[in-house]
Amino acid sequence: MRRSSSETKALILAAARERFAADGYERATIRAIAADAGIDPAQVMRCFGSKDRLFAAACAVDLHLPDLLGTPPGEIAAALVRHFLERWESGETLQILLRTGVTNATAAERMRAVFTTQLVPVAAALTGDPEGAPVRAGLVSTQILGMALCRYVLAFPPMAALTREEVVEAIGPAVHRHLGIES
């Protein structure tokens, strides 16, 4: 059987994302990823060059933050939390960064980049306070990443048991306050 190069790459990338998200960088071996994709380990090397480069490709993350400028100020925080919960539960893209960013320097750098280029600008636009935006975006991150950590990664029972809307009600006000939107 024969595939196009891009097809193979996509196949490998999907398996890699799953493995990296589930096991972290070190325990996700190239052999395991290749086995999941039904492909020879050597093929992975030919397509991506090295494990580092494969990982860098698997780390490409877009938060897909919705346009919240039209949202009523009082509902922005809830919408934000809801968006992240959906993104988190729908796929493993976000889980990669959290699982690997804690021990892998490349992933940590990538997370800082996502924060700076995707989250800070949104906070600046929403608050109309460019100067305070980095801190506000950072505080929002602490609350949202903290919830993801406790709920999905560490699986603290009380947090894992909450429904999605209960989570929105629980941390929405904190996020709202961190954003500091004038109403």
Place this chain on the structure above:
Amino acid sequence: MRRSSSETKALILAAARERFAADGYERATIRAIAADAGIDPAQVMRCFGSKDRLFAAACAVDLHLPDLLGTPPGEIAAALVRHFLERWESGETLQILLRTGVTNATAAERMRAVFTTQLVPVAAALTGDPEGAPVRAGLVSTQILGMALCRYVLAFPPMAALTREEVVEAIGPAVHRHLGIES
């Protein structure tokens, strides 16, 4: 040179805590830990049996939560945040769990145990609401662990740049609200 068995164990344990906290479970090799302690790798095995058992020993964590029952209700949250910041910056004991708990099942289980046995009871005592205590303690964890993650592990620049008291001011109100203390 000759040491008592307990002295050697303590020496190894200190080096192991440092390595596990800095590198996570997989990248902290027994050889590296032994080298840090100035001891032969085989000695580590003789003292602790296996890497898993050494790790389990290194994971023993006591939050040393202060007695907050006498504290005015309005200052409890700030005192709690301040306590965790101090614990975090003073040593590597807490960093072990966060760095390893994300990829290592044993460490994650340990974190859940610490949460259940040390944090939930305090929340129950402070709020006088035994039924809602697990959720309240969980919400507090999301905010405090989230801050630790962004500030110390991922090193988001805006969060790492804050002074300790600025952090207390920033997330204290959120923690206060999560605790839900009647005042």
Place this chain on the structure above:
DNA sequence: TTCGTAGGCCAACAACTGTTGACGTTAGAG
């Protein structure tokens, strides 16, 4: 002193890792 117990060190094992090179094999261009 003599001797046994226990700490310390060395060398080696088997398993696994990322990575490489050589050798089929197949599709499409000429």
Place this chain on the structure above:
DNA sequence: CTCTAACGTCAACAGTTGTTGGCCTACGAA
């Protein structure tokens, strides 16, 4: 058809890992 370039597979490499057994040596009991 023929030929070539790219995909796919196999086997092996060098390095690292946790782990083990044997040997040496120092200390305390006899």
